[in-house]
Amino acid sequence: MLGIKLKNFWKRLGPGLITGASDDEPSAIATYSIAGAKFGYIMLWIAVFALPLMIAIQEMSARIGRVSNKGLAGNIKKHYPRWLLFFISILIVGTNTLNIGADMSAMSQAVTMILPVQEKIAAIVITLLILLKTILLPYQKILTIFKWLALSLFSYIFAVFTIHQNWVQIIYHAFVPQFIWSKDFFIVMTAFMGTTISPYLFFWQANQEVEEKMIEQCKPGQICHLKPATQDELKTLKEDTRIGMSFSNVITFFIITLTASTLFRAGNFHIETLRDAAEALKPLAGEYSYLLFTIGIISSGFLAIPVLAGSAAYVIAEVFGWSEGLNKSFTKAKGFYGVVITSTLVGLLIPILGIHPIKALFYTSLLYGIIAPILILMVIHLANNPKIMGRHANSHSTNILGYSTFLIMAFFAILIFFIL
Numbered sequence: 001m002l003g004i005k006l007k008n009f010w011k012r013l014g015p016g017l018i019t020g021a022s023d024d025e026p027s028a029i030a031t032y033s034i035a036g037a038k039f040g041y042i043m044l045w046i047a048v049f050a051l052p053l054m055i056a057i058q059e060m061s062a063r064i065g066r067v068s069n070k071g072l073a074g075n076i077k078k079h080y081p082r083w084l085l086f087f088i089s090i091l092i093v094g095t096n097t098l099n100i101g102a103d104m105s106a107m108s109q110a111v112t113m114i115l116p117v118q119e120k121i122a123a124i125v126i127t128l129l130i131l132l133k134t135i136l137l138p139y140q141k142i143l144t145i146f147k148w149l150a151l152s153l154f155s156y157i158f159a160v161f162t163i164h165q166n167w168v169q170i171i172y173h174a175f176v177p178q179f180i181w182s183k184d185f186f187i188v189m190t191a192f193m194g195t196t197i198s199p200y201l202f203f204w205q206a207n208q209e210v211e212e213k214m215i216e217q218c219k220p221g222q223i224c225h226l227k228p229a230t231q232d233e234l235k236t237l238k239e240d241t242r243i244g245m246s247f248s249n250v251i252t253f254f255i256i257t258l259t260a261s262t263l264f265r266a267g268n269f270h271i272e273t274l275r276d277a278a279e280a281l282k283p284l285a286g287e288y289s290y291l292l293f294t295i296g297i298i299s300s301g302f303l304a305i306p307v308l309a310g311s312a313a314y315v316i317a318e319v320f321g322w323s324e325g326l327n328k329s330f331t332k333a334k335g336f337y338g339v340v341i342t343s344t345l346v347g348l349l350i351p352i353l354g355i356h357p358i359k360a361l362f363y364t365s366l367l368y369g370i371i372a373p374i375l376i377l378m379v380i381h382l383a384n385n386p387k388i389m390g391r392h393a394n395s396h397s398t399n400i401l402g403y404s405t406f407l408i409m410a411f412f413a414i415l416i417f418f419i420l
Contacts, residue, residue: 001218002134014208015062015208015209015246016058017243018146019204020150021054022146023245025300025303025366026304026360027103027106027365030362031188032192032256033263033271036256037269038188042173042178043189045174045177046247047174047249047253048174054245056402058205059083059237059398060383061201062241063234064382064389065205066209067228067392069210070318072206072315072379076378079385089319091371092311093312093316093339096308096309097346099200099319100305100348101346101349103304103308104127104301105299106297106301107302108120108122110294110298111126114294120351126302127348129302130302132343136330138327140215146332146403150303152204152295155295156293159254159292160254163299176256186415187392191362194365194369194370197376198372199368199372200218200367202376207314209237210325213233214325309344316335316339322336323336363391369412370413372413373413383402
């Protein structure tokens with residue numbers, strides 16, 4: 001009986017879980033590792049504090065896709081000025097491509113720590129594997145792979161329990177906000193919020209809800225008119241999103257705990273590369289923790305890079321009205337897959353050219369923190385537009401959370417310009 005319930009629960013999980021898990025990609029791992037190594041447990045409370053904000057924005061994005069049968073870019077194209085569409089498209093595609101390259105660099109470094117290969121060769125092989133998986137496999141198979149890759153992030157939880165922890169201190173820092181009034185603290189905090197409430201996730205989840213709906217309602221090869229969203233669908237969407245975002249922030253919490261209880265405690269406050277972070281764990285936490293950390297970097301990249309490239313492809317495809325979606329074959333969505341291939345190959349230039357990976361990862365998070373307020377405000381506006389949402393527009397409580405998220409992210413985005 002329990003096995004059947006777990007199986008049904010696993011089947012119900014979809015875009016929300018994958019979106020949440022892909023949020024813990026290598027640039028996020030780098031940012032959380034920097035936070036833990038530099039400031040110890042002090043930033044743990046942000047993972048707890050950010051969760052309801054993250055859920056609110058992702059639920060809005062998912063609901064927009066499920067109700068309107070279009071992604072965010074498709075709705076912006078239909079209901080808003082053209083200049084706004086192109087501005088947002090440039091932001092998303094540009095930052096996503098940089099993020100892909102930074103993630104690729106981190107993954108190739110991680111591979112060289114457990115296999116005797118050169119970083120550039122590892123990066124090329126990783127790129128080919130990701131593209132082959134994304135282009136050749138059917139959507140349902142990709143979805144299953146994504147789910148299992150999401151589970152690999154439990155490696156950070158296991159790694160924490162291989163080390164003696166002061167749980168009283170950890171719980172205290174999780175629920176008592178603390179600040180260090182320094183430039184470094186607020187820069188890291190902005191990057192932390194930017195990589196946690198990442199704009200590319202808004203676009204990805206909205207489009208994934210449309211894809212899920214098409215699979216549920218349409219037969220292959222037939223013209224299909226999607227039905228209006230039902231209360232049951234929206235209830236499932238909420239459950240999926242809340243589980244996915246909670247999973248994401250639990251992993252965030254444990255990455256900070258792991259690096260705080262090892263690197264910070266040992267006085268290793270500065271991480272120059274993810275190799276530094278992983279290898280520093282070896283003498284402090286043992287071979288097991290080191291391997292778990294390294295495997296987490298590799299598996300998170302295999303999950304996140306297709307999401308990053310896919311969200312960029314959804315945006316461009318909706319801008320130009322191309323056929324789109326991972327549920328379509330390459331021959332039926334050449335433009336969409338062309339963007340996936342191009343953005344991934346452009347991203348590959350970062351590890352090929354030897355650009356400093358940890359800086360690329362961290363500054364990607366910082367850039368997301370700066371552009372996030374613009375896109376959050378856009379999501380809120382879309383979710384309250386009666387022409388798009390009808391009777392499924394935001395509730396008062398959702399708007400309070402949404403605007404609170406916008407104001408907090410806007411504060412950090414403005415502050416960072418003064419700091420820098």
